[in-house]
Amino acid sequence: MPGDHAPRSKIDPRTAGALREFLRTAEDFGETELYYRARRDVPKGPPRAESLEELYARYSGCLNCVLGKSRKKIVFGMGSLRPKGLFIGEGPGYEEDRKGLPFVGKAGELLDRILAAIGLSRETVYIANIVKCHPMREPEHPDMRGNDRPPLPEEMEACRPILEAQIRILAPPVICALGATAARSLxxxxxxxxxxxxxxxGYPIADTGRTVPLVPTFHPAALLRDPSLKKDAWKDMKLLRGLIPPERNPA
Known part of the structure; x- marks a missing residue:
């Protein structure tokens, strides 16, 4: 028979004996159909973080994927707690891995100029990444420069709960996805x-029922490699700036 070799769950003998006794007793009382009622008081997981500090404390030692094994510092994010926009990149690089801050290299300098051009700054927005640890081509050589690679799908999924919690807590009026990796993931x-x-x-904010506008654009590093992309990037920034409500004052 097809089911003869199907794997069977193992039950502790004492549990199995108690279950048989219960079923016999139920049958004696004429019960032929039994239903299982799930306990409502059993927690389904840890309570959700309600602040960035709580979220950071929970994940500061994260080893949910291989990136945590080779990182120098987790790059959680930085900026206003009531941001005018949330800018999300791909992942930390060499410099970010050492300083624990996002976008601190040449691409970060260009991002600062882009923000200033539309009346924003690191103090009025929040900057984060899809993954919080440095993806390396050769993780056995963490001190080697140029040792960067895009994060793998499983690495992005491992970090997704952190990013989704950041978005929920910050409740930004608009999200900017910087580059293909960030845009594809989001x-x-x-x-x-x-x-x-x-x-x-429209990006749905987890556990809230709300949706926030999302504008994808080129990663600043791509603009450094190909300045001809800056014209389209500027159009994207003007589009994003128009989505920020005037009453949104940073914290």
């Missing part, structure tokens, strides 16, 4: 950044 699509940019998407 929008759960395989499309490239050239196809995705120039539009506004």
């Amino acid at each position: 929008l759960r699509t395989g499309d490239g950044i050239t196809r995705l940019r120039g539009k506004v998407y």
